[in-house]
Amino acid sequence: MxxxxxxxxxxxxxxxxxxxxxxxxxxxxxxxxxxxxxxxxxxxxxxxxxRAPLPTRVTITQEKMRFVPAVALVGVGARGTFVNNDPWEHHVRASAAGVQNFDAASTGGFELRLDGRQDGKPAKSADAGFDKPGPVLLGCHLHASMRGHVYVSDTPWAAxxxxxxxxxxxxxxxxxxxxxxxxxxxxxxxxxxxxxxxxxxxxxxxxxxxxxxxxxx
Ligand SMILES: [Cu+2]
The missing domain is CATH 2.60.40.1120 (Carboxypeptidase-like, regulatory domain)
Structure with a gap:
């Protein structure tokens, strides 16, 4: 015993x-x-x-009417920087994925207006936070074809x-x-x-x- x-x-x-x-x-x-x-x-x-934590910072550029990267994986509480490399304006919107319509207010999403990049000048950028776990849908009010996602993971065991x-x-x-x-x-x-x-x-x-x-x- x-x-x-x-x-x-x-x-x-x-x-x-x-x-x-x-x-x-x-x-x-x-x-x-x-x-x-x-x-x-x-x-x-x-x-x-x-396991090492997921990134707490991510940069998502708007290039040729696309979000780059199209899908980003971050930890809860991450900050995102949106950079507009196109010469025209983008009006980025974000809301919890799975919701029928973009609704920043009720889903903790956000909207960012980014002027187009002018020759010889730095690109316009703006920051936003990703505080809620789950997938976030990115779009643009001005260009319906633009679509991206940020997956906000509450565990580091994601890839x-x-x-x-x-x-x-x-x-x-x-x-x-x-x-x-x-x-x-x-x-x-x-x-x-x-x-x-x-x-x-x-x-x-x-x-x-x-x-x-x-x-x-
Ligand atoms: Cu746009």
Whole structure:
């Protein structure tokens, strides 16, 4: 009995969860093609190694009628700087994604008027805060085709998929990890997937039920 309690004390001092593994998540669309710019969010077991926080600053430029980057991933409380590199005015608006119409007042969104850039002068810029977790939809009052997103994550365990549709997480606490995905055109929430992370690199594939609209070249 004494040995057993000693072992238990040892297990508490050096929990197995402190071990960590690699998890590679691939996001594909309804047709099986890789989906870039999807946000993969993990819920790993507690007690593992800490993960570096997500960016607290992001710069989003308006260039040739587009938001660059089209999707940004930040932590709660991040500040964003919007920079207008186009020679014409943009009237940026932001609201919680999923709301039918832009409604800055009720969703904690914002509006920024940015004059066009004049030859030889610095671009106009303005700052805004991202204080609420969840996806934020960016648009422009003057140009209906402009669309962007900022995903505000309340956990550091989030990453954007690359052009190959893959997000790789290093040092994930071992055990059962819940994997969720967010993508702008995936309006119906997909069920989270449970993945066992261990010593061997783990892989998971999440499939959207839609084919996202492609970015303009
Ligand atoms: Cu505009």
């Amino acid at each position: 004494q040995l057993q309690s000693w072992l238990r004390a040892l297990a508490l001092a050096f929990p197995l969860a402190a071990q960590a593994g690699v998890l590679q998540v691939t996001v594909v669309d309804r047709d099986g093609k890789p989906v870039p710019d999807a946000v993969v969010v993990l819920a790993p077991p507690a007690g593992g190694p800490a 954007l998929t690359g052009s190959d549709g893959v997000a790789t997480f290093e040092a994930v606490p071992e055990g059962e990890v819940r994997v969720r995905v967010w993508q702008a055109d995936q309006l119906i929430d997909l069920a989270p997937q449970k993945v066992a992370v261990g010593a061997e690199p783990a892989r998971a594939t999440l499939q959207l039920s839609v084919v996202p609209r492609r970015k303009r070249a």
